[in-house]
Amino acid sequence: MSLLTDLINLNLSDTTEKIIAEYIWIGGSGMDLRSKARTLSGPVSDPSKLPKWNYDGSSTGQAPGEDSEVILYPQAIFKDPFRRGSNILVICDAYTPAGEPIPTNKRAAAAKIFSHPKVVAEVPWYGLEQEYTLLKKDVHWPLGWPTGGFPGPQGPYYCGIGADKAFGRDIVDSHYKACLYAGVNISGINGEVMPGQWEFQVGPSVGISAGDELWVARYILERITEIAGVVVSFDPKPIPGDWNGAGCHTNYSTKSMRNPGGYEIIKKAIDKLGLRHKEHIAAYGEGNERRLTGRHETADINTFLWGVANRGASIRVGRDTEKEGKGYFEDRRPASNMDPYVVTSMVAETTILL
């Protein structure tokens, strides 16, 4: 045992310049994360200096067997909290050998939207609130719940403490520090209303980096639950019935919204979102209809409703924003399994380009 520990924690910087780069990409379901590692000759801090790579797309449902190579383009670098030293994590997106983004690559289209001069000028900020549920490994039942039964009803668990109210805090706390170490802009965590459910927030991040940061945070989270022997679920309604679902509320603002008079811009933006409710909902995560019921702090999936401090609305505007006449708003519709590239770019497109 101790020999393995020594080897895992070997600090290579004394013996070699080489570093290990873990290339990370999104697989065929749009929600499964994949990664593999390669050696690089020296430390790198600029993604454009990293070599492109490729993987077997036929093993991830992203290419046929006879023409299976999918090319990985490195897009963002983070420090590796598991290997430490100068080793890195690399967020990539996937292309055909001809240079076309493959169908499951949502980052490419988002990057186009975020490079549009109108969008660049508005400096869009995102704060993403990722909720997730921890499940016991073999039974896929939430952590802390009695197997074959249910815990006491919701009430005591939100931000709760104690062995009968908080299940899995070590995972959440190690994730927090790991993300800070990695360079992810993690801004907070809290225990959620359903026992065994947690939330972390990433932001404020500008443009495309919101998606990069959320995906690497999800990767780090799943690597940590792997260590802990627990399963992480991003399903938007893991337990049917009188139990909260899991969302990924997206807080959003542009330069104009953050300046004096911003509240009017916010209201205009919300109106535009209201006119495209169906298009947004279709892109806000699979299975969201099981979650957006109008109960459990959600608005019904077919209704578009906004309000100040109203957690039962589709869009919530904070009291601070209303009072100061500027700020941001919160889109509460996205599910926990949403793709942040899709959601962030769609909100920018609808509110700035249309």
Place this chain on the structure above:
Amino acid sequence: VNMAQILAPSVQWQMRITKNSSYSTDASSMSSKMWSSLFLKQSKKLTARSSAKYRLLAVKSEHGTINRMEDLLNLDVTPYTDKIIAEYIWIGGTGIDVRSKSRTISKPVEHPSELPKWNYDGSSTGQAPGEDSEVILYPQAIFKDPFRGGNNILVICDAYTPAGEPIPTNKRHKAAQIFSDAKVVAEVPWYGIEQEYTLLQTDVKWPLGWPVGGYPGPQGPYYCAAGADKSFGRDISDAHYKACLYAGINISGTNGEVMPGQWEFQVGPSVGIEAGDHIWCARYLLERITEQAGVVLTLDPKPIEGDWNGAGCHTNYSTKSMRAEGGFEVIKKAILNMSLRHKEHISAYGEGNERRLTGKHETASINTFSWGVANRGCSIRVGRDTEKEGKGYLEDRRPASNMDPYVVTALLAETTLLWEPTLEAEALAAQKLAMKV
């Protein structure tokens, strides 16, 4: 518990006390800065970039491979970033449930006024309706975080509406007002609070160490005892002691209690509003530790019916006049005032206290007000030292373990310093209590 060892505070405390400070954040900035710099004195030795040798054993490995999560939990991020993690702590809708969530702050802070206000979903804690759910958190006191180490902090907060009014469950606000009253400030009220608590096995909610479906041998061998058949959960009590010392909480002692599985810790002497802040933070640390230990904490005042002790939160109290020559007379006058407001105090001393204050098991009956020297069966006990030296403090034995320290400490100050009975009422009470006033 013996308060004698803490009657004479260390030089640091005396220094702070003579500067005549009150401890809500609307006090003078000089006194508040002094207070906060005392608590974070330990961190002054660490610069923002040092990596202290800090180690917390937090995780039990389940499946026999090396557990790398421990490395992450113990990770000292100070060499990589100036950012710190602040855990904001508040009291929820029942008045006894503690809640917390954390946020990243761009660099280390020393004083609560440097921290931003925050907000939380009051509809999830029974403190606001869903359509108007934001409740605002005002940071009031900072402690070091013993779970995260480094420059990370715990922040005790109280809760307000967006319009700036304290919400109904916010008891700190009124207490802070009482403690800023000039008369109260001048008397420098000290509190020593003895928090009792019971540990329960998780799935059955039966006390730790008790046989499931049965009872241990009767009370007698357990008070301050050692041994696997007499002391259950010492690691929790000991870990809590060090965690509190690390955090900057003024913890003065611990002991095993009369009922097996029950423990006590004491916080004090604390001045004014601090007593409440320190107890709430100590309760938070205790429940975080029991969470790690897989044991349930209860502050119920009578966890097991029958011939088993309840759990209290005896509150020791003194003012400058009580501690000075002739103080014993001031103490008796204070007790007199308290006897005339027994009902008001009892109704504020904790839910379910009637199950505990029976007149047996070292309590006085809930309907009777009594006092005595060295008498544990009284509402108020005065120590033999105090009687002998003619000055000292009193112990209010009525508060239950689930009392709110902001309420109790402020009420004691109010009744003894700000409230005056009519002359006839006073004379009658003096007669009843056999006191010369």
